[in-house]
Amino acid sequence: xxxxxxxxxxxxxxxxxxxxxxxxxxxxxxxxxxxxxxxxxxxxxxxxxxxxxxxxxxxxxxxxxxxxxxxxxxxxxxxxxxxxxxxxxxxxxxxxxxxxxxxxxxxxxxxxxxxxxxxxxxxxxxxxxxxxxxxxxxxxxxxxxxxxxxxxxxxxxxxxxxxxxxxxxxxxxxxxxxxxxxxxxxxxxxxxxxxxxxxxxxxxxxxxxxx
Numbered sequence: 531x532x533x534x535x536x537x538x539x540x541x542x543x544x545x546x547x548x549x550x551x552x553x554x555x556x557x558x559x560x561x562x563x564x565x566x567x568x569x570x571x572x573x574x575x576x577x578x579x580x581x582x583x584x585x586x587x588x589x590x591x592x593x594x595x596x597x598x599x600x601x602x603x604x605x606x607x608x609x610x611x612x613x614x615x616x617x618x619x620x621x622x623x624x625x626x627x628x629x630x631x632x633x634x635x636x637x638x639x640x641x642x643x644x645x646x647x648x649x650x651x652x653x654x655x656x657x658x659x660x661x662x663x664x665x666x667x668x669x670x671x672x673x674x675x676x677x678x679x680x681x682x683x684x685x686x687x688x689x690x691x692x693x694x695x696x697x698x699x700x701x702x703x704x705x706x707x708x709x710x711x712x713x714x715x716x717x718x719x720x721x722x723x724x725x726x727x728x729x730x731x732x733x734x735x736x737x738x739x740x741x
Contacts, residue, residue, distance in 0.1 A: 533560040534651045537580040539571040539597070540564075540613075541589040545636070549584070549613075556644055566590075568597025575605055582631075582650055587614040587621050595624050602629045611650050613643075622664060632656035680722055686740060688715045693732045693741050 536559050540546040546564055553559045562578040565571040569592040571583060583601070587594035594612060601608050611632040612625050625633055631650045634643065635658050646656045657665060681689070684705075691701040698716075702709045716728065725731045735741045 534558055534647065535560050535562045535578065535581045536647070537561070537563040537565065537571060537574050537578065537583045539566075539568065539583060539589070539594070540586040541566045542586075552640060552643075556640075558644065558648065568592030568594060568600070571597055572600060572604075575601070575608065580608075582609045582611055582647060584611050584613045585630075587612060587616045587625070595621065595628065598625065598628045598630060609650050611647065611656075613638075617660065617664060619664065619667075622661060626665065633661050634658040635660060680738075681719065681740065685715050685719050685722075688712060689719060689731065689735050690741050692716070692728050693735070 536553060538546055538550050538553070538561060540549070543566070546566070550561050550564055553561050562580055563574040565574060567589045568585070571585070572592075574580070575583070585594045585597060592600075594614065598610055598612075601610060609631045610629075611634065612630045613634055613636060614621070615636050616622070617635070622633060632646055632655060634646055634656070638646070638658055642658070646658075649656045687705060688701060691704060696704065698709050698712050701712045705712070716731075719731050720726065720728075723731055723734050725734050732741070
């Protein structure tokens with residue numbers, strides 16, 4: 531079986547050299563190039579045609595995310611594994627949305643890194659366990675934010691009153707608005723949430739983490 535060709539891109543020379551040495555000890559891989567920034571890495575793609583690029587995020591000249599954007603535009607089939615210390619939600623989501631084939635942390639164990647690279651080479655997408663949890667949390671937060679944008683602040687206040695079992699008259703008194711205004715808000719809530727009655731609206735709101 532031919533060895534999987536790798537390019538290692540990291541601006542920290544000591545870490546990069548250590549990683550190259552580690553990978554070279556693994557019979558499955560051949561390191562065919564290394565670079566200290568994304569711009570130099572782009573030049574290597576044409577020269578050495580790597581199977582996988584291991585790409586750090588925080589680098590000078592051209593960082594990992596900027597490099598990934600260019601790679602996806604010029605070399606859409608190129609496999610890229612983000613190998614970084616960054617657990618920043620924005621870095622993580624941007625890398626995944628831009629098309630990284632994997633995202634793992636630098637503290638990963640050698641055997642785990644080997645397995646990850648083999649999976650990426652096979653065409654799979656891989657996230658380290660810590661990153662998987664953060665992705666799920668970020669997705670949930672994003673969904674909650676979108677849900678909250680569905681209704682106005684006043685409609686959410688009305689929903690909270692409905693959840694307490696308050697009548698139209700009671701809601702009007704609490705919010706200092708007319709009963710007709712309360713009814714209008716409830717009608718809009720039902721339409722936006724695509725439900726048939728107040729009870730369904732309250733149940734859906736709970737599911738969407740609105741109340």
